[in-house]
Amino acid sequence: MECPMSDSSFQRSKELIHLKYLGIKGYMVSMPLWISNLSNLEVLLVITVGSGTILPMTIWNMPRLKHVHVEPVASFDGRIPQTSTNICCIETLATVSLTNELVDYMVKKASRLRKLKCHCKEPLKLKLNALQLETLSVNGKILNFTLPATLTKLTLSDVLLPQSELSNIGRLPNLVVLKLEHRAFQQEQWEIEDEEFLNLKVLKLRSLKITTWNASDESLSILEHLLIENCFNLQEIPSRVGDIQTLKIVEVKRCGESLEKSVKDFKEVQEGYGNAEPKVLIYPLHIKSGNTGLTEIEDCD
Secondary structure (H helix, E strand, O other), rough: OOOOOOHHHHHHHHHHHOOEEEEEOOOOOEOOOOHHHHHOOOOOEEEOOOOOOEEEEEHHHHHOEEEEEEEEEEEEEOOOOOOOOOOOOEEEEEEEEHHHHHHHHHHHOOOOEEEEEEEEEEOOEEEOOOOOEEEEEEOOOOEEEEEOOOEEEEEOOOOEEEEEHHHHHHHHOOOOOEEEEEEEEEEEEEEEOOOOOOOOOOEEEEEEOOOOOOOOOOOOOOOEEEEOOOOOOOOOOHHHHHHHOOEEEEEEEEOOOOHHHHHHHHHHHEEEEEEEEEEEEOOOOOOOOOOOHHHHHHHOO
């Protein structure tokens, strides 16, 4: 259901004790405290305008709540309890603004959490290895973090990671999808070493300032999809990419001419070997008149 933003509607909703799904769309500075009285609620969806909304801390004690989705972002009000014995069933939490104190509470409280999308309200120490997370998206600076081996999808934006942390991510045994966006890491050179990203199938790089990217012969062994977007300083793709037999598609969107040439050369080599795959798509930085979408490499010249 979708609830209009009126006091009378909220009053009626208070009586819906058997409600399982609640969707709210409109202008809302904060959620009322009565929301935590909906003891059978399983899904909470809030879409609001402005900078976001505030959720009461009491939602962590709702006995059946599994999925919380807030756009653009939610923060929490009230004091964070030192101890809590109530079971928390939350499996999906997106998008929330986190502090270090709230991270510690969440890790202890939400042992069933599988999907987390968060903004860093302050530089965070994300120690998430105690959770069974499968999907994680982080926006904002991370001082350090530990990730669970269960993680399969990871998105990082503006986190400013050092090379050492990227290597730790590369050793996650079940990581299948990795998206690095904006200032995801600090250095201008990215070195992928042996035994890193062995199970990665999708790699997406967006708006990074890297100039050089190298990958060892023992990495990225089953990569299927490579996307590079708005990486203006990157000169070329690693030579290793040409040896990845599982690769199905390479996309380059709005990057420099040097990278575009590197990808075209790579495609020509593959065709020389008689390989129909991977499919190569280039979206040039300067689009020709009448060309509005992704174009196959053969049609870009």
